[in-house]
Amino acid sequence: MKKEIPLAITFISGFLLIVALFVPHRPFGDLEQRFNDWYIIVAGFTLILGVDSLLAHHWKIIRRRQPGAFHSMALILSFIVTLVWGVWDGLKFGNPFDPASTFLRYFYTYVFVSLQATMFSLLAFFIASAAYRAFRARTSTATLLLVAAALVMLGNVPKGYLAIPPVVAITGLLLAFHFFREGQETAETTMRIVYWGTALVILVLLYPVIQFLYHNLPAVKDWIMNVPHLGAKRGILIGVALGAVAISLRIILGIERTYLR
Amino acid sequence: MFLTLALGLLISQTTPDTLTPPPLIPLPVTHVRAYDKPNDDGGAIVVEWELSPMDSLITKYEIFRLEGSPDAEPVSAGFVLRGTTKFEDVGVQNGKPYYYFVRSWLNSEYMDSEITSEPAIASAQWFHRGRLNALIILVFFVGVLLYFLQRAKSGGELYIRRIAGLEAIDDAVGRSTELGRPILFVLGLEPISNIATLAGLAILKRVAYKAAQYGTKLIVPCFDPVVYVAAQEVTKEGYTEAGRPDLYNEGDVFFLSYDQFGYAAGVDGIMVRERPGAVFLQGYFYAESLILAETGNSIGAIQISGTTAVTQLPFFIAATDYTLIGEEMYAASAYLSKDPLSLATIKGEDLVKLIFILLFLLGSILETISLLTGADLHFLTRFFTTY
Incomplete structure (x- = not known):
């Protein structure tokens, strides 16, 4: 019975929610909202468990004088200060977020929001380091990614088209030189012709490509975002939606029971 | 002199009246019709009309409801701004007939449309x-x-293609064991009602099972309190299935914070202090995804990520060693259990x-x-x- 009852609850809840999707009439129409309300009530109680877990975890670190106990002390102290200050201002002003409350002015605005902003701003540096690794043109797909990303970035900045002539010219010349050297170093005549031919094609196409991108950069950027990017994104989303249906049916039918003990 | 003053007085007396244009009366909206809102549980009627020819000057359209008959006392049902041709009246009762007209307001002047000829009756539908x-x-x-x-x-016989990210789970746990470092498992920010979180829990069970077999410490900081409770149960179950319930430490699965960047800061802190050998980022993530993945990368941990958040997938692909893309995550439990x-x-x-x-x-x-x-x-x- 330890497993049968939760499985039965899951099956009935899942089946009712599927019915609610197609039957707007009461009592089915507002079932999803009602279930959500129940979830919020349960989640409210589990938050107490969560706070208990957090404090117990850090209290244990302090008691055992483990490394990093200082951080745990800072956490417990911050918790107490936030709780006491918030409750105090809540009682005083009716709401801790009242415009006149010192909790809002001094703690929330100048400490909490600033800390959040600090963490968020780290993202700028992390994007740069991740982009550097992702854009290293080691394979053909990574090179495609680099080219597409460069065009989208230049297409998104004001006057980005001005950077097109030098960027494309230098890249094209380096590529042509690379293929020319490859051709020189290879012993096979056919491959030599292929390499040198590629270098020649790059040199011939360089000027028209620069001209085209200089005049059509926003359109090229939009095409990349609206065609290959959106296509790939929708492909993933359709897969996710079908996968969600499959896993939901597995859960409703009791095939997937990982969440049960 | 006298004549000039008299004329001036006459002008000052008469100008306001003679130069002020008469108030502009708006033209009414036309073709007003009302009907039961389709595919709902009742209690709503949709009113539609064609815009007044003076729509660009109209201040607002006010919709009036007449209950029972066209001669009933009109009651204001609400108003909409100019350019709008539709209004949903949610203040009606099922089974009662209602008539409507629309009042076009131009500042303080107004003009009413004709009353709808047919009554609208709200009702609940049994099929959408x-x-x-x-x-x-x-x-x-x-x-x-x-x-x-x-x-x-x-x-x-059922064949499923190889999924590199899931194949790498055992290797990641093994590597962490060899290095003598713990394993960190992050379940994302979404509650347990999100399927990505449930899929993450399935992977957590497998990781817990392997960690118990190898005797490696598994740390699971949670964002959502309900997920925290479920993660505790799943981890304990993984240790029990591996035959090592004695190794399970309740304190290693804990609630961290209910704030997005507070959670990111906390997990980053754990990464830097504990230096896990393997980091699993499995669930639904938002802007903190790259902060977590790059910190994991900086400590040299092998990282296996998985999410259905399309906006965060590029970050995971760029910053982690293996990524479960979208539906691969949902397939994880089936793939790992090999259950037919x-x-x-x-x-x-x-x-x-x-x-x-x-x-x-x-x-x-x-x-x-x-x-x-x-x-x-x-x-x-x-x-x-x-x-």
Whole structure:
């Protein structure tokens, strides 16, 4: 019975929610909202468990004088200060977020929001380091990614088209030189012709490509975002939606029971 | 002199009246009609009209409701701004007839439209006709799944392609064990009602099982308190299944914070202090995804990520060693357990996906032909359109 009852609850809840999707009439129409309300009530109680877990975890670190106990002390102290200050201002002003409350002015605005902003701003540096690794043109797909990303970035900045002539010219010349050297170093005549031919094609196409991108950069950027990017994104989303249906049916039918003990 | 003053006085007395234009009376809206809101649980009537010819000057349109008969006392149902041709009245009762008219306001002047000739009666529907397509697809999907479940029960061979990210789980746990470092498992920010979180819990169970076998410490900081409770149970179950319940430490699965960047800061701190050998980022993530993945990268941990958040996938692909893309995450529990019934659902999903791809291709061809020839071949597009 330890497993049968939760499985039965899951099956009935899942089946009712599927019915609610197609039957707007009461009592089915507002079932999803009602279930959500129940979830919020349960989640409210589990938050107490969560706070208990957090404090117990850090209290244990302090008691055992483990490394990093200082951080745990800072956490417990911050918790107490936030709780006491918030409750105090809540009682005083009716709401801790009242415009006149010192909790809002001094703690929330100048400490909490600033800390959040600090963490968020780290993202700028992390994007740069991740982009550097992702854009290293080691394979053909990574090179495609680099080219597409460069065009989208230049297409998104004001006057980005001005950077097109030098960027494309230098890249094209380096590529042509690379293929020319490859051709020189290879012993096979056919491959030599292929390499040198590629270098020649790059040199011939360089000027028209620069001209085209200089005049059509926003359109090229939009095409990349609206065609290959959106296509790939929708492909993933359709897969996710079908996968969600499959896993939901597995859960409703009791095939997937990982969440049960 | 006297004459000038007299004339001035006359002008000052008469100018305001003679130069002020008469108040502009707005023209009314036309073709007002009211009908029961379709596909709802009742209690709503939709009122539609054609804009007043003076719409650009109109201040607002006020909708009036008359209960029972056109002679009843009008009650204001609400108002909308100019340029709007539709209003949903949610203050009605099912089964009662209602008449409507629309008042066009221009500052303090107004003009009423004609009262609707037919009464509108709100009622609840037993079937959402706009979702008929979804029902057909669902029934078909369930049929395919049942077919594959039957095949699995009869012992049919089911092949699932190799998923590198899931294959790497055991290696990551092994590597962490060799280095003598703990394993960190992050379940994302979404509650347990999100399927990505449930899929993450399935992977957590496998990781817990392996960690118990190797005797490696597993740390699971949680964002959501409900997920925290579930993660505790799942981890304990993994340790029990591996035959090492004694190794399970309740304090290693804990609630961290209910704030997005507070949580990111906390997990980053754990990474830097504990220096885990393997980091699992499995669930639904937002802007903190790259902060977590890059910190994991900086400590040299092997990282396996998985999410269904399309906006965060590029970050994970760039910053982690293996990424489970979208549906691969949902397939994780079936893939790892090798349970034939679970694998059968993956096979069914794949077949439905293949049919969808073919339908999309056919739809693209039909739409192109329609565009070129003008023929009405939009039936597939209409079928897949939701209302």
